[in-house]
Amino acid sequence: MPVLSRPFPTARVIAGPLARLLRAADGLLAFGAASHGRACALLLLLGLACFLPGLASLQPMDRDEPRFAQASKQMLETGDLVDIRFQAEARHKKPVGIYWAQAATVAAAEALGVPQARTAIGLYRIPSLIGALAAILLTYWAALALLPRRGALLAAALFGACLMLSAEARLAKTDALLTACAVASFGALARAWLGRARLERRRGPASLGTAVIFWLGMALGILIKGPMVPLFAGLAALVLSLREGSARWLLDLRPRLGLALVLAVVAPWFAAIAWKSGGAFFGEAVGKDMLGKVGGAAEKHWGPPGAYALAFFATFWPGAAFAALAIPFAWARRGEEAVALLLAWIVPMWLIFEALPTKLPHYVLPLMPAVAILTVLALHRGALDPRRPGAAWVAGLVVLIPVGLTLGLSAAAWRLDGVLPLVALPFLLAACALAAMALAAFRRGAGEGALVLAILASLIVSPAVFGLTQPVLQSLKLAPRLAALRDSLPCEGVRTGTLGLREPSLVFTLGTDLAMLNAAEDARDFLNAGGCRLVLVEDRFAEAFAATGAQKTPAGRVTGFNINGGKPVGVSAWAVMPGATP
Template sequence: MTTSLSAGAPARTGQPARRADRIGRGLDGLAASHARAAAALLALCLLLFLPGQISLQPMDRDEPRFAQASKQMLESGDLVDIRFQGEARHKKPVGIYWAQAAAVAAGEALGVPEARTQIALYRLPSLIGAAASVLLAYWAGLAFLPRRGALLAAALYGACLMLSAEAHLAKTDALLAACATASLGALARAWLGRGQRLGLPVLAAFWLGLALGILVKGPMVPLFVALPAAFLSWKAGSARWLGALRPLPGLALVLLIVAPWFAAIAWKSGGAFYAEAVGHDMLGKIGGAAERHGAPPGAYALAVFATFWPGAVFAAMSLPFAWRERRGDAVAFVIAAVLPAWLIFEAVPTKLPHYVLPLLPWLAVLTVLALNAGALDPRRRGARAAALLLPAIPLALTLGLCAFGWRIDGHRIPFAALPLLGGACILAALGWRAFARGMPERALVLGILASCLLGPGVLGVAQRQLPGLKVSPRLAALRDRLPCPNPQVASLGYREPSLVFLIGTDLALLPDGAAAKAFLDAGGCRLLFIEARQREDFNAAWPVSRAAPAPLADIEGFNLNTGRRVFVTAYAVAP
C-alpha cells in the first residue's frame, strides 16, 4: 500500500484532497491533547444520547421492569430485595437498581415533578454508562494507537446504533459496557506492557470494573476478562504477566465490594435468588431460547452490520488484516477480547443484539489499526459493494419509519424528522463515495457525522410523531379525564410492564372478565382497561338486564415487543 493510503489520506489530488485534508486537520486539532479529545467525545455522546431521553416512552418489556423494581425500592425502603409488584425479581444483581434509585432520589431532592414516574431519571445511569464507555474506549485505545487513532476508534464506537439505543434504555447493558471496557483496557495494558509495573489508575480500572460489573450483571465482566486472559496466557506459554494486576489485593477489593449484598440477598431470599438467577435465568438461556429470543448461530454476525453501523462494514474489511497480523501482540489481544466471547454468544440459543455490545469497542480499535496499516482498500474485490451498507442502513431506517407511520399509525409521516434522516442518508452516501475514491478515513468520519443526525432523528424526533407506539402513556393519560382524583386502576389482557410503571405499583392485573366486572362493581372511582382479545369475556360477565358501562375511550397502537397491533378499551366509573 502507498503511504498516503495507509495514513487515510486521499489517493487523488484537487478539491477532494483539500476536503479530506480539512477532515484530517480537524482530527489533528481534536487530538491535540487528551483533554480536547475527551471533550470532543463527551460532546459527541451528548449529541447522540440526549435527544429522546424524556420523550421516548418506557420501552417494553425489560426497561419498565427494571424501572418499576427500582421505584419499589424507593417505595419500600428495602435496598436488598428486588421486586416487580408482588413478584420477586431474582434475575440480575442489585447494581442497576441502586443506580436508578439513586438517580430518582436525586431528582426528587432537586424538585423534579412526579420524579418516580419520569422514565428519563431511571435512564440516567445508562446515559452516564454509555458516555463513560466511550471515554474508556478512548483510554483503552491509547494502549494500541496514537491519540488521533484512539479518538477515531472511540468515536466510531460511540456512534454505533446499539450504544445509542442502550443509552436510551433503563437497563444494565450500557453500564455493563463501561465496566467491561475499563477492565479490558487495563488487561490490555498488562499484556502489551509485560514486565512493566502498572500504575494505580490501571489497577483501579481493572478491579473496580470487575466488581461493579458483577453487581450490575453477575458473571459477564469476569467472563469477558477471563476468556482473553486464558487465550493470551496460552499464547505466551505462561500466565505470569497477569501478576502485574496484583491479583490478591484486587480480589480482596472485589469481595469487599460485592460480598455484602450477595450475602444479604442469600439470607433474605433463602437462596431463591441464586436458584432463579443461575438455575433459571442464566442456564435457561444457555439451554434454550429464553422468552422467544432464539436465533441460529451466525445471527450476531449478520445483526452487527446494523447494530455496529457505521463501523461494521469497515470492521468486516479489517478481518483479513487481523488474520495476517494475528501473531502481533496488539492484534492478538483484540482477537482474544472478541472472538472467544463472540463464539460463545453465537452458540448459545438465546440471542439478543445487545449481548455483544461490550465487544464493539475492540472491533473499533481493530478497524483503526487496519486503517493505519492501509488495509481498508477500496480496490479489494467487493469492497466498494460492501461499503454500500454505509448509506443503506439510514436509507432503510428512513423508509421503514415512513412506511410504519403510513400503514400502522393512521397515515402519519414523521415529517419533522425527515431533514435529519435525509441529511444522514446524504452524509452516509458521501462517506461511501469517499471510500470508493480511496479515502477510508474520510469515510469513517462521514459515517460518524451521519450517525449524529440519524440517532437524534429517530429517537429524538421521529418517535414523538408516532403516537401509535405510545400505547401505555396514552392509557395512563386517561386518568386525567376522570372527574375524581386518584382512581383505582386495573387491566385485563394488556399487561405490559410500562403500564405498571406509569400507573403505579398497585395496578391490578385481572385474570378474567368476571374479575373485571367485580372491579367496576366495587364502587368508588375506578378505571379499567380491556384488551380486545378479552372484550368478549368481559361483556359475557354482565347479565342481560345490565350491560357493561359505555366505554370511556378506545386506544389503538402497535406493540413493538410482540410485533402486532393492540386495541384497548377503557371503562370508568365514578361516585
C-alpha cells in the same frame, strides 16, 4: 507506533464538495488529537448529541426496560434496597447495581423538586446515559495502549457512533453500564499484556492505578450483571496466557489486592440477598435465568448460529462494513501482540454467544470497543484498501442502514399513524448523503476520512430517529396514552385494573397497585369493589366483559401497535366514578 499508510487526501487528489468535507474531517481529527482534554471533550459532545434526543420522550420500551425501572421505583416506595421486586413478584434475575443507580438518580431528582419523578422514565435512563458516555471515554483510554492519540480518538468515536450503543444509552437496563465496566477491565488488561514485554512505548509493568481500574471494572460489573465482565476478561486472559505459555504476566494486575477489592464491593449485598431470600436469588439468577439461556431460548429470543454476525451490520453501523474489511488483516497479523490481544477479547466470547440458543443483539455490545480499535488499527496499517477485490462493495453497506431507516420509518409512520416524519426527513436524507460521501471517500483511498464522514452520518441519524421521528409514532405509545386517559377522570385516587393487556410498561406508568385481571368476571368485581375505579379491557375480552352486565361508564378508547407482540391492539376504558365532580 503505527502511522497512516498514506497521506490524508487533499483537494489536489479529490476535488469538489468531497474534498472540502475531507479537509474539514482532517481538521476535526487534528483538533481533537491535539490533547487528551480536547479528545475527551469531542467524544463527550458526540455522545451527548447521539444519546440525548428522545431520552425523555421515548415511551417505556417493553418488556425489559419497564421491569428494571419499576423494580427501582418499588425500592423507593418500600425503602427496601436489598430485595428486588416487580409488584409482588421477586425479580431475582440480575444483581442490584442497576437498581441502586436508578433509584439514586430518581431520589436525587425528587430532592431537587422534579415533579412526578418516579414515573419519569427519562430519569431512570440517566445511569445508562452515563454508562454509555463512560464507555466511549474508556474506549479512548483503552485504545491509547494500542494506537496514537489520533487513532484512539477515531476508534472511540467509531464505537460511540454505533447504533447499538445509541439504543442502549436510552434504555433503563444494564447493558450500557456493563459495557463501561467491561471496557475498563479491557483497557487495564491491555496495559498488563503489552507491558509484560515493555512494548508500545511501555516502560514497565502495569501501574497500581491500572490494576485498580481492572478490578473495579470487575467488581461493578458483577453488581450490575453477575459474571459477565469476569467472563469477558477471564476468557481473554486465558487465551493470552495459553499463547504466552504462562500466566505470570497477570501478576502485574495485583490479583490479591484485586480480589480483596472485589469482595469488599460485592460481598455485602450478595450476603444480604442470600439471607433475605433464603438462597432463592441464586437459584433463580443462576439456575433459571443464566442456565436457561444456555440450555434454551429464553423468552423466545432464539436465533441460529451466525445471527450476531448478520445483525452486526446494523448494530455496529456505521463501522460494521469497515470492520468486516479488517478481518483479513486480523487473521494475517494474529501473531502480533496488539492484534492477539484484540482477538482474544472478541473471538472466544463471540463464538460462545453464537453457540447459545438465546440471541439478543446487545449481548455482544461489550465486544464492540475492541472491534472499533481493531478496525482503526487495520486502517493505520494500510489494510483497508479499496483496491482489494470486493472491498468497495462491502463498504457500500454503510449506505444501506440510513437509506433503510429513511424508507422504513416513513412507511411505518404512514401505516400506523397516517403521517410522515416530515421534520426528520431532511436530516435522514442528509445522513444518507453523508454515508454516500463516506463510501466515495473510501473508494478514492481516503479511509480515515471515510470513517469520519460515516461517524458524522450517525451523528445525524440518532437525533433524526429518536428525537424527531419517534414522537410522531403515537401508535407505539400505548402506556402513556392510557395513563393520560386515567388522569383525565374527574375523581381522585383512581384504582386501575387491566384485562388482556399486561405489558410491564403499564405497571410502571399506571402504578405499582395496577390490578392484573384474568377474566371478565374479575373485571366486573374490580369495578364493583367501591371507590373511583377504571378498568382497561383489550378488544379480545370486550365481548365477554360486556356479557357480565357490569355497571360502568365509558371513559375512552386507545388503539395502537404493541411492539412486543408485534400486532395492532385496541383497549377500551370503563369507569365507575361515585361522587365524581365535573
